[in-house]
Amino acid sequence: MFDSVWEKIEKIREEPEHVRMRYVLICLCVSMAIIFGIWLLSVKENFQGIARDVPSVTKKGKDALSQTPSTSLNDLLGKDIPLGTTEQKEKTGTEYFNEQFQERTQEKN
Numbered sequence: 001m002f003d004s005v006w007e008k009i010e011k012i013r014e015e016p017e018h019v020r021m022r023y024v025l026i027c028l029c030v031s032m033a034i035i036f037g038i039w040l041l042s043v044k045e046n047f048q049g050i051a052r053d054v055p056s057v058t059k060k061g062k063d064a065l066s067q068t069p070s071t072s073l074n075d076l077l078g079k080d081i082p083l084g085t086t087e088q089k090e091k092t093g094t095e096y097f098n099e100q101f102q103e104r105t106q107e108k109n
Helices: 002-014 017-067 073-079 093-108
Strands: none
Touching: 002 017, 073 093
16 A cells, blocks of 8 residues: 555656646645544534533622622712722722822823
């Protein structure tokens, strides 16, 4: 069989250029079809893996959101709830907003 492949290659080399280009085109199409098929199988497997993980990830996200209470910006400004980290002096929402506004306007000048 190995000898027949080399013989076939030699026969193709003796053909005119337009015939050799047909062989190249056919080989290109076959190899691209194989690569495209492998790619489709891997994409299908990736989507199936994602579909299996979505319910558990969604549940974790819902659990995480329900455990931490969220505060709206209106609540922060209206109720004077302190903002910032523990290393900083506690500030009310209005104080923090004014400080940030002043820093931004000073940067522009």
